[in-house]
Amino acid sequence: MTLLNQFIQWLDNYWPHWASYLTAAIIGVLIVVIFVVLGIIVVIYLERRLLGRFQVRLGPNRVGPEGIFQPFADAVKVLTKEDIIPAAADHWVHWLAPVVSFIPVIMVFAVVPVASGAIFADLNVGVLYLAAVSSLSVLGLFMAGWGSNNKYSLIAALRSVSQMVGYELPIVFSLLAVVAAAGSMSLNRIVEVQAAVPMFLLQPLGFIVYFIASLAEINRSPFDLLEADSEIVAGVHTEYSGMKFAMFYLGEYGHAFGASCIIATLFLGGWQGPFLPGFLWFLIKALIVFFIMIWIRATMPRVRVDQLTAIGWKLLLPLAILNLLIVAMEQIFWPGVFPWVLVGINALAGLALVLLIGRTVTIRGGRVEV
């Protein structure tokens, strides 16, 4: 029984059911939105400071003690900028694109359990909802690319479509492996199942595949072809300024934060942990995952678009399918075995598969005869 449902039951004593349902829904939505926006602000600050430290320089440290008010200063700056729309741009498409790109980010947080019982909607098909909603944001990016009437944005938008489509399958197959191991699609249940062994130990190969595929889905380095600064200027965001650019910016970090939260939930055990309250454990795990994402961004160069699709289809998809096969077979033939045995077997199998596929698939070359 989630906290929100308890609240609805309590309100039912005073109000008719539809009123208490509506009130609880509005309060819940407000809490989720505030949580998401605060999370994005923390994440933006962390990224700028940490990137600075990786690059042998201080990050922003002037605005407020150690620069913690920097995101607010950025928000004020961006809100006061002029909103420039290209004259030949497709007006409605250009206007709607940031909205369509940002809303799925918030929708994802509806099924993430932040603490024991603290979840907005305890869907019993939570994983399906996740996979469906997170693929909506590519529509926003494509609308931005097309509506800007700019060749750079168009190239970026088409690249992003092929990127998203190509990485949906490894994500879905890794999610299926998690579902098979946990026995349910509800995220609450998946977190509870990890009380004994967290999922990333149980399925190391699935974890790595899901992590890399998430990096590609949220357009972060080394797969940030969408905003490839050095090639296509600002990619999809080239013709945006002011609040619309801020929505893209928030959306990008919201995606990153959302992906970290989901990975923390599905693979690292969510809000479980000794001593500290569940909420804090959840945040710590999400921020650790985000730290690794920043680390990768500061270190790796970018891949090319055909190498990107090669990694998605030739490298990650076979690994994800084989991972699903192994996990499903273990669940069918050894349903009650001690989990650490499975940890050992999966680790060895994962290592073997990665070495094998490293020998057969290469991403070098790529010249086309013209």
Added chain:
Amino acid sequence: MSLRTQELLLNVGPQHPSTHGVARFRVWLDGEVVTNLELVVGYLHRGIEKLAETRTYTQVIPLTDRLDYLCSMSNNLAYCTAVEKLAGVKVPERAEYIRVIMAELQRIASHLMSVGFLLNELGAYYTPIIYCFRDREKIVDLFEMVSGQRMMYTYLRIGGVSQDLPEEFIPALKRLIVDLRKAIEEYEALLSGNEILIARMKGVGVLSPELAINSSASGPVLRASGIKWDIRRAEPYSIYDRFKFEIPTANNGDCYDRYWVRIEEMKQSLNIIEQALKDLPAGEICAKVPALIRPPRGEAYGHIEAPRGDLGFYIVSDGSIAPYRVHIKPPTLINLTTMKDLCVGWKLADFIVIFGSIDVVLGEMDR
């Protein structure tokens, strides 16, 4: 039934994060594949050759600073070599050693920047740039110690250098050599084995040796294609024939080799600086030439191995205080002659990387 497609004409224009200045390319794309390419330059044309005809020989030296503005010491050296050849000036020993130290330090600074920006074009989000600039700052501090400026040094004069080295220069330089050796090892460890870097650069933009010679490529671009030709060894200027150093040459002529040649050249430059420091004599720093030097009638062509290629000055004198004609041979513009052959068939992302690996500076291309 075949689809009707159209090629996209993309203007990688004068304002672009990766064009090293104001270079402009018109690129025809079939999807993402480059099918044709045209270079449009001239956005930074300042008419330096024409300006030099109305200035005295010493007044042209600040103009040469502003050519390849990242390699001012080398530009000065090329010009002074040409004028000294024309006027028959003998440069004193101490000045020669100082010139060599400055030129090699400039080579390291330039290659650091080149490697950093090449990695930026690959997408490593500014991290290698900041690392390389951290070390370049130390070199620029030394230049500031010597000439008072951080960028357009105007340090050399016809017949020598303008000021002597201050006392804190040599200990600082010795410390810097140790730091730089460690730094270059760090870059090699971080970059050269990176799988994504190798996948993006190996085999990309291959320049064959025959085409390299035929299209007058020079500098690291030529040496990466397998031609062991370095002006410091082939036609030694200044006192380069007294130093022992290797000439790194690679086999394939792709972007990775051009990057590798620059890293190796930095190490060799450190060797040269150490040898020069050991033998640095005392003495005069500039030959006795009149302030308004009048070289005899005639012409001379003086060229040096600048960090970006073979920088040459063709000077014609008619016996007066100003040169009659100064022509600057730009290695960066000539290296771009075969850009189309290198890029056709590769993708837009590769075109940016190939352009970065050739490493141009617009000041020298446009003059």
Added chain:
Amino acid sequence: MTVALKSEQTASQIAAAFPGADVKADGPAVVVAPDMVNKVCAFLKSAPGLEFDYLQNLTSTDYLDYFEVVYHLTSLKHNHSMVLKTRCFDRNNAEVASVTGVWRGADFQEREVYDLMGIKFTGHPNLKRILLWEGFPGHPLRRDYL
């Protein structure tokens, strides 16, 4: 050490290969007629013992009576160099044969000479202005421009 070949000897070799041509040695340089430049350069590139495969520099000077186009050639194989010159006496209609067929490196350098000095190169695949824009009045590096 790159050896600068004696111009008299090179001039006599070119004169032997092109009998009746206008070839002479002028100081350190060999002077040929403008319409023969590409043939002479093809000979210089392929002749055994000469083999000038690298075009070092291509530029021009305006000596008010005539234009002079200067070629600095190097042989990477033998490590020797030479200077080749050609003179155009017609200011309004200066034409020189293009050597882009011999060395591709002459491409941009000839365009620059055309742009700034106004000398046309016959046989150049793409003779457009390179540093200034199409429609710029005049040729700035000429001595009578300003």
